[in-house]
Amino acid sequence: MKHSFLDKYGHLNSPLHRIDARIKLLSAFAFILIIVSEPRGVLFPFIYYSMVIAVLVRVSNVPGRFILSRCLIVSPFILLAAVFYPLSSMITGDFGGLPAYQAEYRIALSIILKAFSAVIILTLLVSTDKFHNLLQGLRKLRMPRLLGIISALMYRYIFILTDEALKTRMARESRTPGKLNINKFKVYGNQSAMIFIRSMDRSQIIYNSMLSKGFTGEFPGMQKTAISGRDVAFFIFFISILLVIRLTNTGQFCFNI
Template identity: 30%
Template sequence: MGAGHAHALYRHGHSPVHRLPAHCKIVATLAFVLAVVSTPRTAVWAFGGYALLLAAVAVAARVPPGFLLRRMLVEVPFVVFAVLLPFLAEGPRVEWLGLSLSESGLWSAWNILAKGTLGVAGSVLLAATTELRDLLLGLRRLRLPALLVQIAAFMVRYLDVIAGELRRMRIAQASRGLDARGVRQWGTLARTAGALFIRSYERGERVHLAMLSRGYTGAMPDLDNGTATRPAQWAAAAALPGAALLVCLMGWTL
């Protein structure tokens, strides 16, 4: 799992959120997302409450808003899809600024944007306050199949390796005067993608052989120190999903 590998999503800190065990934070984040997803889309005020809860966690974790917002840009494709729904969906129409919008499409777009944004923000906060190694160990402590944990570990680690390989190939192309931005360069881009696949596959084989030569038998060494989780730590982690569950229940009853 590599103790020295720090992911770009992680922000080093010594806050109370950072010190919570990884498996507690994973369970808390999952429970929070389930509460958000279970909330009726018509309870608009409830999603504002969820946002305030996440803001409180970000303040406690000392995660700057800019850091959080930049890493939430991964949500942009879903935002584009949600924006198109009011124009494409069927059903009763409403007029707004001269545009004919579907009422059901507006609610669907709001549902996707609100719940998706809160889910992404919760996940980014989890990654920002938990090192990659601790996340993987947390998944192991939650009894996730070891094979899935290994796949996740290799995927995260070697995505950076492949990105580095692609960066070197682009530098080599630029040094030779290639500016692959137009339609005419699509053939070159396709060949670049093919070369990247072959290089990645060959590197994967070399890494596997290196692991076998060092005694790899299909299972990574267990680096968990086995420290027991205190009830106070579970209680602290349960504060966020507990408050979210209360908001969800109020959203259904009010």
Template identity: 20%
Template structure:
């Protein structure tokens, strides 16, 4: 729990930066990464976001690598799959027993593009998640005039993630003290009991929470008193200048291919 995403969002050097500014920056970088037709711009975005996360926000490198590794692994799998199945111009092949696995030019270029877009997009979202507490994101969504029902559902889901996580830790600890995970068979049985108990506890917690809210004059709307000021104009301009430079780079590098 020491290094959970929520804990890091409240304890980083960029937590006091205007959340509207961070949302704008992350979303624009994500869109730019997706529309790029070469690997250059998404890779640039990946390195910029990684620099901000590690050196500016001071998020531990091991935690960032732990979070980005699944995206890298999935991207490598996608790259290999696309290079084998897409295209006809063979670049090289690998013989395996009596089979020959061929890698094609079009598939490699397409796979590299998807891989780079994945890195750029995931790093943009990690920047937002690791530097911005969720309540601030809810306030931003409210200021953007998202439906109140949608925001309230997100708030309740966010709250009950931690309620269920706490219950899961308690139940699992109790099972472990009774050797509930001593072997594979017992582990499966304990896991089934854990899932069943969590379902029951979730229902009970939800009922209690609803009664608590009714006792405090809940009328179907969750009201918050905090508001977030708009970012400074110069900061917004800097972000748009940066994104404009990226768009120029997208146009310049649109025909660049590795193979």
């Protein structure tokens, strides 16, 4: 079965796709961290960050329409959080006058820019590699062993369970059409319990088969490949650019933003 929500564009071939998953994970984490650590209300550096993001999107060959759709999906949560920044003080009567109001709107805008930049970076991360490569990358980066095993198991079951969830959802919708009522909660409960029970049964069978094949919690198939010099050079270059943007205010004196 194929679910398009998972690494839909991971098979493409681009310079970003060819970079080691570990480097991509570290770069994405560093990029997001640098962006979110910008002081609130500071808007100017986002001109540079958006240029970097635009270059990455162009180089990745991931369709802009796909990235936009991902942004649209999460936009209600981000916009709600941003709008509530100035609104929450007004609701409780803590309104500090027009200057404070303007400053709060500036902060709200910076929240929107930070959050959407992070969403695009995450979308690019998961669209420029196979998902199992990213998980392997996390394990190679010394993710705690237990999380490594859990993530490996989860990855194997998500497809099967998603199919189960979609089938049970269809069955539920056909049994309880119309408005939300108390009977529906019973069906939601039974549906959730059924997903748990099926997942437990399947997990036990698969885990036992993994044990019978000699699984000890290690991943012998995981090649200990060294990171290439080209990837390291990319990482240093990329982070240097971001740090220059973050630590300097190049060009800000020309514009009052």
